[in-house]
Amino acid sequence: MSHHRSSRGGELSRERDSGRIKVGVSDLSVATDGETLTTSGLGSCVAVALVDESTGVRGLLHAMLPNGTESETGIERPGKYVDTGIKRLIGELEAAGASPRRLEARVAGGAEMLDLTDAIGPRNVARAEQCLDAAGIPVVERAVGDDVGRTVRFRADGRLVVRAADGFERTL
Amino acid sequence: MRVDVRALGACNRLAERGAGQAAGALTDLTGTDLSVEVTGASVASGEDLAEAFAGRESIGVSVGLRGGLEGEAVLAFDADNVDALLSLLPGGSSMGRSAVTEVGNIALGGFLDGWANYLGKAIDMTPPRYFEADGAAVLPDGALAGDGVFLFESRLDATTTDLDFSIYMLPDSGQFRDLVVGKTAPAAAPGADGGAGNDGTDSTAVPYESLSTFASLAKRGSANAADNIAMMTGLDTNVDVSRLRFVPLADVPAEVGVEPHAGTVFELQGEPSGYLAILFEEESAAKIAASMLPSEPDEPLGGMAENALCELGNVMTSGFIDGWANVLGTSISHSPPEFVHDIGSATISPLVAKLSRRQDYGFVIDAAIQTEGVQSRCDVYALPDERELARALDRLSES
Missing domain, CATH: 3.40.1550.10 (CheC-like)
Structure with missing residues (x-):
């Protein structure tokens, strides 16, 4: 059984399963052995799935807020923020043998769930697009926005299965 | 006592990491994946705790702590799950109590490693004590005394079987209490704070x-x-x-x-x-x-x-x-x-x-x-x- 590093606090990933790695809120994980990466309950949070298809190395981030670079906790918990999370995820993918130049991205989540919480979702998505663009990583598919919660599975073949609260499933 | 919220965050983080290590140790031992579901510190009076644990039967292992930390740490699980647990252990149900004791010892050792590193001092564990307890008797000594206590609790879940573990620790006295009130490391509370609010006006x-x-x-x-x-x-x-x-x-x-x-x-x-x-x-x-x-x-x-x-x-x-x-x-x-x-x-x-x-x-x-x-x-x-x-x-x- 292989151990996966999780950046949330640097401990072992909070959940391992034969073939499944669960990524929590403010967390990120990398898969190198064909495991399915999953994260659930994406409301205004955004999931960024990166894959280098030639090596099969994949990573999934579940970030809560757009901007962390100015904040100390961005460094302590890089997965909490879209920008620090993407940067850390790219670093971990590279360390696991992926080439940053071959990475492609799929983005899901960032819903506008509540009127109470001013547009966190759309700002998370905008920040993700901006950071990926700056890193030269193309966003090949997205299932973002609206007012619907989502759960995602990042499969070994690099496709991202996005399931909405009503059970509707799309494969990106 | 005055509880420092940032120090409490640092303690929670240690408990979270410790629980992660305990989950890792149990995963290696049983071959079944365990994850840390949640780690938190609850504020409760002895009476509330007694009520919350009423009717529950637990089995588990407790160790006394000396050195860097003093007190008691407890690993417990629901008595209803005993067969599920035993079926996971090397030796199976024939091992019974000694297997449970060994599991508890390994998991609690993992849990305490992080605290020892943080404190820069070794924590000595007394030999593990197996117990079967009714209700709140499962909790570390002192939990039910006084007006109220902080009880650190981490819950570990097996992902494929129906098995929950809890790890309990109580800052009843001495060093652990100093940690929680922020005496030991007032400034070293990484991640416990949003980075703002160090302007002196915010009391934590x-x-x-x-x-x-x-x-x-x-x-x-x-x-x-x-x-x-x-x-x-x-x-x-x-x-x-x-x-x-x-x-x-x-x-x-x-x-x-x-x-x-x-x-x-x-x-x-x-x-x-x-x-x-x-x-x-x-x-x-x-x-x-x-x-x-x-x-x-x-x-x-x-x-x-x-x-x-x-x-x-x-x-x-x-x-x-x-x-x-x-x-x-x-x-x-x-x-x-x-x-x-x-x-x-x-x-x-x-x-x-x-x-x-x-x-x-x-x-x-x-x-x-x-x-x-x-x-x-x-x-x-x-x-x-x-x-x-x-x-x-x-x-x-x-x-």
């Missing part, structure tokens, strides 16, 4: 007595909310659980879970500000809404049910925060209800995100309220702003 130290008062206030609030459900529906309604816990905010959505939920969320304005969510699983939401409507609605969770749930949410929230302003000497109001109907964790994650801009950890009040007759149950989560709550609680101790 809270008198323990005030926290205990607030826990009672929250409990009374839960009872008010339940009474208001009873008033609106005419059905007997009771509070099952009401807890005040200090937890990583990022863990809150996972606690709500991925089942579809319907309910209402509110913004709290005043001191403390924050959010409150009242969430029902779909079936419960439909049942409680139907009990308030004159006739069966066309759609179980359509417009009529939505209106009913909003009205119910309004009176529950008023009841819940009623008394806060008086006791805390502040003024607190709430926004109109916003209806939510989605994956449970997705409905609460925007609230958590909003609060997380300033804090990684927070005091969370959660209550489970059960309505008889229609078998409907809801969970109330109150998420106050940590600094504002700390300020209000600090003032409370002066008055």
